[in-house]
Amino acid sequence: MSETVRPLASVWSEDLELILAAAIAAGDTALGYFRKTFDVRWKNEGRSPVSEADLAANDILKGRLLGARPDYGWLSEETDDDESRLSRESVFVVDPIDGTRAFISGRDLWCVSVALVHRGQPVAAVLYAPALGEVFQATRDGEALKNGATIAVRALEPQGTLKVAMAEDLVGKLAPAYRKKVVRVPHVPSLAYRLAMIADGRIDGTIVKKNSHDWDLAAADLILARAGGVLCGLDRVPLSYNRPIVTHGFLGAASRPALPALLAASRLLEPH
Template identity: 60%
Template sequence: MAGAEGQWLEDLDLIRDAARQAGEIAHGYFGQSPEVWWKNEGSSPVSAADFAANDILQSLLLTARPNYGWLSEETDDDDARLSLDTLFVVDPIDGTRAFINGEKTWCVSVAVVHHGRPVAGVLVAPALGEEFFAVKGGQAIRNGAPISVTKDDHDKLVIAADENLVKKFDLPFRSHVERHRHIPSLAYRLAMVADGRLDGTVVKRNSHDWDLAAADLILECAGGRLTDLAGSPLTYNRRQVRHEMLVAGAEHALERLLPQIQRFPAA
């Protein structure tokens, strides 16, 4: 395969290897009570495992692609990325709270973003023994097998959403919704939509590029979409890396969910 598509396949191989190595390092801290600090005025934990995984990812990826930009939850942001067409978007451990608490639902998330959209993405969940990946134009893969979103062949929508939001749905619609228990990692939650365990999910405001980019592509390649409340795809590598409320799902789920969420933009 020639041209850009071939480059993205090469990048996918690179980020899969790097994410696996970062996952192994992080998993070595799992269940070992790693040192924890608090950031964002004490609202967000970060552990020694996050920093160790970030260090190996940054070393491996930027050594291999020194002309790419870098955006990571655990690295100070550099506006230089805004002038670059292509960059790595990384969350060394998505689901740090779960990781610290000994819950297995956490993952290493790595994406290559080109002109604002992900073109290669991988999620490695070592404690669960799972790996998801996709490249633009290809299939979404979980542990070696293709995955796809749910089909419109069942009455109830299985969704992950805040309980208070679900209570605001129209009563007739609410009777057709089954709310899934909380999933600590947002990236992994989107992967669960991609592989059909969930029909859809609602993402509260203030998610970040690094939570979303890799899973966004995996979901897209599985036949689903992650959108804003207008139904539009996300743009990454903006100056502002936070997002407003979002909705993700199979197409049949989005058709039913979006009108409900659009009624409560401040939810």
């Protein structure tokens, strides 16, 4: 991307400008590998791929962000966890390529996800989807933007259908009355981008299976919140980040008006 999208004035503007520039540099580097030949290896006992592009983007993000803010902590999918982050008030939470499987297969639904988390909550966030030419950004005290324009969740239509992204095996576990209203959205390989689709009104909600990670969620969580949506556990408890354990249980996300029905319909997914 030749030029950055200028963020709005905010207490967190300087940090947002920093992560915006770093995310664009990392994403443009990853885009240079996209649909070309590159190395791929497997981690987590062969369950998760990591590409040469993931690692190159991670190096750019870490160098730029910690180079500018050496007193901040660091949490990234592609860096061994350093528990010193737990003693830092401010931590960068990063996924260099969210949607690596899509990236490897040549699909364009992947993005760079960067959040600044302060005292457990995201305060500045950027999602950059370079193959789509899209930049999402937000601060805790500002608007959610997509390519510089304000975005908002879709208005709830009381008698209308709901576009909900979820795994096919979860549909049958929803409350029957709710299920009749739902149009299932096909799989979106990047969880962060899926949440951004709620933020800009393309879909109404999503159910997230267990074991998502801080780096999948933190940036999109803030963008969704500033667009009028909510991401939380099925018990309606908001998420907290930069904890010793960085995985989460089943989650629901939707606009504020649509969330209660989504969570109620999902009650059979796990015991409360």
